[in-house]
Amino acid sequence: MIDEALRVFKDLDSKDFRILTGIENGMKHFEWVPMEELNKYTRMPFEKLEYRLKKLVKDKLVVRNTQLYEGFQIYFEGYDALALNAFVKRKSISAIGDEIGVGKESVIYEAILPPELAIGEPVPVVIKFHREGRTSFKQIKRVREHLGEREHFSWIYAARLAAQREYNIMTTLYPEVSIPKPFDHNRHAIVMELAKGSLLAKTKLIDPEWYLDEILKQVKITYSLGVIHADLSEYNIFASEDGVQLIDWPQYVTPEHPHADEILERDVSNVLTHFFRKYGIKRELDETIREIKSQTGKSSEDIEEGTESRADKGTVKEWELEEALEEGFEEEALEKGFEEDIEEDIFQEEDFEAEKFETESYEAEEFEAKEIKSEETEAENRKIQDFKKAASKKETSDKE
Numbered sequence: 092m093i094d095e096a097l098r099v100f101k102d103l104d105s106k107d108f109r110i111l112t113g114i115e116n117g118m119k120h121f122e123w124v125p126m127e128e129l130n131k132y133t134r135m136p137f138e139k140l141e142y143r144l145k146k147l148v149k150d151k152l153v154v155r156n157t158q159l160y161e162g163f164q165i166y167f168e169g170y171d172a173l174a175l176n177a178f179v180k181r182k183s184i185s186a187i188g189d190e191i192g193v194g195k196e197s198v199i200y201e202a203i204l205p206p207e208l209a210i211g212e213p214v215p216v217v218i219k220f221h222r223e224g225r226t227s228f229k230q231i232k233r234v235r236e237h238l239g240e241r242e243h244f245s246w247i248y249a250a251r252l253a254a255q256r257e258y259n260i261m262t263t264l265y266p267e268v269s270i271p272k273p274f275d276h277n278r279h280a281i282v283m284e285l286a287k288g289s290l291l292a293k294t295k296l297i298d299p300e301w302y303l304d305e306i307l308k309q310v311k312i313t314y315s316l317g318v319i320h321a322d323l324s325e326y327n328i329f330a331s332e333d334g335v336q337l338i339d340w341p342q343y344v345t346p347e348h349p350h351a352d353e354i355l356e357r358d359v360s361n362v363l364t365h366f367f368r369k370y371g372i373k374r375e376l377d378e379t380i381r382e383i384k385s386q387t388g389k390s391s392e393d394i395e396e397g398t399e400s401r402a403d404k405g406t407v408k409e410w411e412l413e414e415a416l417e418e419g420f421e422e423e424a425l426e427k428g429f430e431e432d433i434e435e436d437i438f439q440e441e442d443f444e445a446e447k448f449e450t451e452s453y454e455a456e457e458f459e460a461k462e463i464k465s466e467e468t469e470a471e472n473r474k475i476q477d478f479k480k481a482a483s484k485k486e487t488s489d490k491e
Contacts (some may be wrong), residue, residue: 123162
């Protein structure tokens with residue numbers, strides 16, 4: 092996982108990143124990117140290119156295949172390194188810390204955003220790495236014919252699609268809707284504000300009625316902006332003394348979606364069921380839905396004014412990607428963003444020197460970067476296992 096990328100990141104230089112970018116770009120056209128293509132892209136002599144590729148394979152950022160011809164792929168570890176490199180060069184992060192969340196389709200790490208002014212304090216943020224393509228791309232491919240040409244970088248396409256889609260909707264909703272502030276996006280990763288408080292599912296609320304109203308208010312504002320969360324539950328809501336924040340947005344839909352009413356009803360039902368089971372608070376689902384829909388066309392300020400406030404509040408799914416594709420997220424726009432990432436890497440490559448990607452003196456050792464030590468034999472065993480998995484996947488694909 093990302094630990095491998097973190098372990099070797101500070102030892103990578105601009106030529107290593109150029110090779111990774113070359114493989115990323117080549118995977119649009121090849122299942123395994125041939126050495127000849129990498130030679131053309133990187134303009135490195137074969138012997139130097141081969142030496143660096145061996146090191147990247149050893150560091151588990153690249154996988155090598157020799158069954159039909161010698162070719163290479165990057166997996167998520169290599170993609171993680173490319174995204175981190177972009178964030179560091181753009182000064183979106185200066186350090187990365189511990190893993191604080193992991194799910195079927197994403198993993199979240201603590202990080203630090205450098206202060207805007209030299210005298211300012213560093214800002215704690217999180218990086219969300221999407222992992223959608225790892226499990227769900229075959230299902231997308233069955234319903235989207237144009238993806239047939241994209242099978243060789245399917246997981247890159249799926250993960251990047253999810254991250255870009257979530258970042259786009261977060262920048263649209265913030266700050267009118269109470270969500271973590273988005274700071275930056277590259278490839279399959281998003282840098283965003285650390286959510287305030289604690290997860291609703293793990294929080295005992297002192298005034299649950301007030302918090303239920305706050306959550307429904309955010310749902311009303313979101314709907315008035317033409318957006319439905321589509322995966323709302325106690326596991327995607329944070330509660331603090333200041334209020335609530337809604338997280339995890341890549342699966343959102345609009346009211347024009349053919350199943351929009353069902354999706355909105357499911358979101359609201361999840362919230363009402365949680366508050367009824369945990370606090371015995373009863374709200375009628377149909378009446379609540381009518382109230383939410385009645386806010387269509389109103390501004391967020393109007394909705395805020397119509398909601399009671401209190402001073403004493405105190406606290407203490409997997410997404411199916413075909414839905415996003417059906418929502419009009421055009422392949423052409425994604426492709427343009429993909430090419431911009433490649434061009435950015437090439438443009439900055441000459442002046443870039445690998446930065447020390449280490450955590451320094453922030454809240455003691457809270458954000459200290461992990462170091463993972465592994466024996467040489469273990470590394471070799473993992474590499475062999477990766478080759479076997481890749482071969483098995485190819486055989487399965489050929490049979491299909």
